[in-house]
Amino acid sequence: MEKRVAVLQGDGIGPEVTSAAVRILEVVARRFNHTFHFDYGSIGGEAIDSFNDPLPKETIELCESSDAVLLGAVGGPKWDRNPSELRPEKGLLAIRKHFDLFANLRPVKAVPSLLQASPLKEEIVREVDMMIVRELTGGIYFGLPSRKTATAAVDTLVYTREEIERIVEKAFELARMRRGKVTSVDKANVLESSKLWREVVEEKRQRYPDVEVEHQLVDSAAMKLITNPKAFDVVVTENMFGDILSDEASVITGSLGLMPSASVRSDGFGLYEPVHGSAPDVAGMGIANPAAAILSAAMMLRYSFGMDTEAAAIEKAVDTVFEDGHFTADLAGSTDRALSTTEWTDKVIGELD
Numbered sequence: 264m265e266k267r268v269a270v271l272q273g274d275g276i277g278p279e280v281t282s283a284a285v286r287i288l289e290v291v292a293r294r295f296n297h298t299f300h301f302d303y304g305s306i307g308g309e310a311i312d313s314f315n316d317p318l319p320k321e322t323i324e325l326c327e328s329s330d331a332v333l334l335g336a337v338g339g340p341k342w343d344r345n346p347s348e349l350r351p352e353k354g355l356l357a358i359r360k361h362f363d364l365f366a367n368l369r370p371v372k373a374v375p376s377l378l379q380a381s382p383l384k385e386e387i388v389r390e391v392d393m394m395i396v397r398e399l400t401g402g403i404y405f406g407l408p409s410r411k412t413a414t415a416a417v418d419t420l421v422y423t424r425e426e427i428e429r430i431v432e433k434a435f436e437l438a439r440m441r442r443g444k445v446t447s448v449d450k451a452n453v454l455e456s457s458k459l460w461r462e463v464v465e466e467k468r469q470r471y472p473d474v475e476v477e478h479q480l481v482d483s484a485a486m487k488l489i490t491n492p493k494a495f496d497v498v499v500t501e502n503m504f505g506d507i508l509s510d511e512a513s514v515i516t517g518s519l520g521l522m523p524s525a526s527v528r529s530d531g532f533g534l535y536e537p538v539h540g541s542a543p544d545v546a547g548m549g550i551a552n553p554a555a556a557i558l559s560a561a562m563m564l565r566y567s568f569g570m571d572t573e574a575a576a577i578e579k580a581v582d583t584v585f586e587d588g589h590f591t592a593d594l595a596g597s598t599d600r601a602l603s604t605t606e607w608t609d610k611v612i613g614e615l616d
């Protein structure tokens with residue numbers, strides 16, 4: 264297959280970790296006979312410096328002519344005091360909005376050789392493998408009216424049936440690619456929007472008889488995520504609940520720095536980025552951990568390009584490198600046995616080849 268990938272390296276460690284991910288994709292292309300074209304664009308702080316715009320129109324056009332977007336990270340202390348329209352994070356919000364990336368996918372998977380990094384007991388964390396699917400473009404963060412006076416304030420939680428349908432369909436499709444279970448999280452005992460949400464899930468499940476469905480109230484789901492996380496496969500929920508639960512879930516494995524993410528829409532186009540930020544404290548030192556960016560590239564192959572075998576090969580290579588005891592400084596504990604970004608990436612390439 265021939266695919267175009269827009270690479271938006273961004274700020275801080277963004278260029279270092281995306282370069283590592285591109286190297287991995289080049290190896291995959293060679294080994295599996297694909298052609299990937301990489302085109303580079305600006306976003307975030309570096310785009311503010313060059314274009315006075317955190318998401319220049321050149322970048323939008325580049326992404327529009329690409330099949331998927333690989334992003335590093337945006338932000339850093341240099342731009343912290345900029346006015347709100349010139350903040351690096353604006354670029355990220357704007358690109359999600361422009362491309363209508365309504366589904367945020369965050370896998371949470373235990374790494375066998377890093378179980379002790381979790382604040383939870385090993386037997387609770389072992390074999391955790393879930394995917395949180397968060398609605399990203401609707402709900403209370405966008406509902407109107409939204410205003411505050413000295414004596415009262417209002418936010419509005421609105422969902423249309425169409426908005427719920429498309430995210431729920433996404434969750435069912437993902438469950439089919441995984442272990443075939445969907446947990447829909449809502450607050451249907453109180454919220455009207457959740458009652459509609461639950462109705463839509465019940466309708467949609469008719470079309471996916473092979474997928475097991477359960478409903479959980481968000482308060483109880485928050486508890487079960489910590490007490491029995493391996494019971495979850497795909498978790499689908501609205502924007503604010505997903506915001507909270509995905510951060511909660513990210514600490515289960517204790518390896519926030521290893522987590523990839525995707526923001527996608529129905530036609531397969533998507534933006535892939537590590538969950539971690541630009542880590543300005545280690546930027547430019549060549550010691551950043553590229554695992555989350557590399558695993559984000561694997562998600563891109565699976566969810567935008569339908570290359571499941573290739574994605575699994577990358578994931579297996581990363582797992583093996585960890586199992587063999589190779590770590591970057593953030594995970595190595597003592598720096599004398601830590602590998603640099605490039606050395607660690609070389610190990611993954613060694614496994615892939």
Ligand code: ATP
Nearest residue numbers: 337338520539540541542543544545551552553593
């Ligand atoms: P942001 O606001 O962009 O999310 P942040 O400071 O809140 O930034 P991160 O950028 O994720 O969060 O960084 C948190 C800390 O974790 C950093 O100080 C850095 O030392 C470490 N860190 C995060 N990601 C990595 C990585 N890939 N490799 C090494 N260290 C990392």
Ligand code: MG
Nearest residue numbers: 538539540541
């Ligand atoms: Mg942060």
